Amino acid sequence: GNSVTQMEGPVTLSEEAFLTINCTYTATGYPSLFWYVQYPGEGLQLLLKATKADDKGSNKGFEATYRKETTSFHLEKGSVQVSDSAVYFCALAYSSYKLIFGSGTRLLVRP
Amino acid sequence: NAGVMQNPRHLVRRRGQEARLRCSPMKGHSHVYWYRQLPEEGLKFMVYLQKENIIDESGMPKERFSAEFPKEGPSILRIQQVVRGDSAAYFCASRNDREGEAFFGQGTRLTVV
Numbered sequence: 393g394n395s396v397t398q399m400e401g402p403v404t405l406s407e408e409a410f411l412t413i414n415c416t417y418t419a420t421g422y423p424s425l426f427w428y429v430q431y432p433g434e435g436l437q438l439l440l441k442a443t444k445a446d447d448k449g450s451n452k453g454f455e456a457t458y459r460k461e462t463t464s465f466h467l468e469k470g471s472v473q474v475s476d477s478a479v480y481f482c483a484l485a486y487s488s489y490k491l492i493f494g495s496g497t498r499l500l501v502r503p
Numbered sequence: 504n505a506g507v508m509q510n511p512r513h514l515v516r517r518r519g520q521e522a523r524l525r526c527s528p529m530k531g532h533s534h535v536y537w538y539r540q541l542p543e544e545g546l547k548f549m550v551y552l553q554k555e556n557i558i559d560e561s562g563m564p565k566e567r568f569s570a571e572f573p574k575e576g577p578s579i580l581r582i583q584q585v586v587r588g589d590s591a592a593y594f595c596a597s598r599n600d601r602e603g604e605a606f607f608g609q610g611t612r613l614t615v616v
Contacts, residue, residue: 428607435507435594435607436546481545490559491536491596491605495545 394419398482398494405501411469413497415456415482418463423484425449425458425465426491430479439467439480472501505530507597508577509608516585516615524580524611528597535578536605537570540592549593552578585615 399414417425424443428436440449445460456467465482482494508527516522528535533554538546539562548562552572563570567585572578582589592612596605 433609435509435609436596437607438604441604490548490551491538491546492548493538493545 394423394484394492396482396484396492396494398480398497401479401496401498403497403499405472405499407474407501407503408471409501411467411472411476411499413467413480413482413499415465415467415494416463417465417482417484419484421486422460423486425456426483426485427454427456427465427467428481428483428493430481430496432478436481472499474501474503477501507532507595507606507608509593509595509611511611512609514611514613516613518586518615519584522582522585522589522613522615524582524593524595524613525577526580526595526597526608527577528595529599529606532597532599532606534598534600535572536596537578537580538594538596540594540610542591546594549580582613585613587615589613590615 395418397416426441427439429439430436440451442449442458448457454469456465479496479498481496483491485491510525535552537549540546550563550570551559567583569581592610594610595608598605
C-alpha cells in the first residue's frame with residue numbers, strides 16, 4: 393500500500409542552522425508529494441509541493457525535490473529561524489485525492 | 504475569500520453523548536475531507552465527500568461515526584455515544600475540482616470526559 397515515512401523528532405537546531413527533514417514514500421505509480429506545516433494550535437498549511445519526478449517545490453526558503461529513484465522528498469532550509477518552529481508533515485496523494493500523511497516531525501529552533 | 508471554517512474549535516463531551524463537528528469549505532469548493540489527529544501523531548484519513556455524496560469512507564470507524572455534506576450548509580461529522588478514545592483533533596479540508604490543492608481548517612479539538 394501507499395505510505396509515508398518521516399524521520400522522528402524532535403529536531404532541535406540553533407537559529408541560522410541548516411535543516412533537513414527526511415521523507416521517503418512507498419507508492420505505486422506517480423503520486424504528488426507535499427510538505428505541510430502545523431503551528432501550535434493551528435491547522436495544516438501547505439508549504440510546498442511537487443507533482444512529478446525531479447520537480448523542486450520551494451516556498452519561504454524551504455525546498456524539496458521529488459526523487460523517484462530514491463523515493464524521497466526531503467525538506468531542506470539553509471538557515472532556520474525561531475519562527476520556523478512547528479510540526480512538519482510529508483504527504484502524498486494521487487490526483488490530490490486522499491492525502492496520506494507521515495507521522496510528522498517537530499522542529500524546535502532556539503535563538 | 505474566507506478559508507475553511509470549522510466549529511466549534513473546542514468541544515467537551517461526556518462519555519455517551521453525541522458530538523457534532525461542522526466544516527464550511529472554502530467558497531466554490533465541493534470536495535471535503537475529514538482527518539483525525541491523535542496527540543503527537545499524524546493525520547489519519549477518515550472520509551471524503553462531494554456534495555451530497557460519500558466518495559470514500561474507508562477511514563471511518565464502522566460504528567458510531569457518520570458524515571454528511573448536504574447540498575446546502577456545512578459538512579457534518581457526527582460521533583454518537585462518544586468514548587474517551589475519541590478525544591482528538593478533527594480536521595476538515597476542502598478543494599475545488601480544478602486546483603486539486605487541499606486547504607485545511609483550524610480543527611475541532613474534542614475532549615471526552
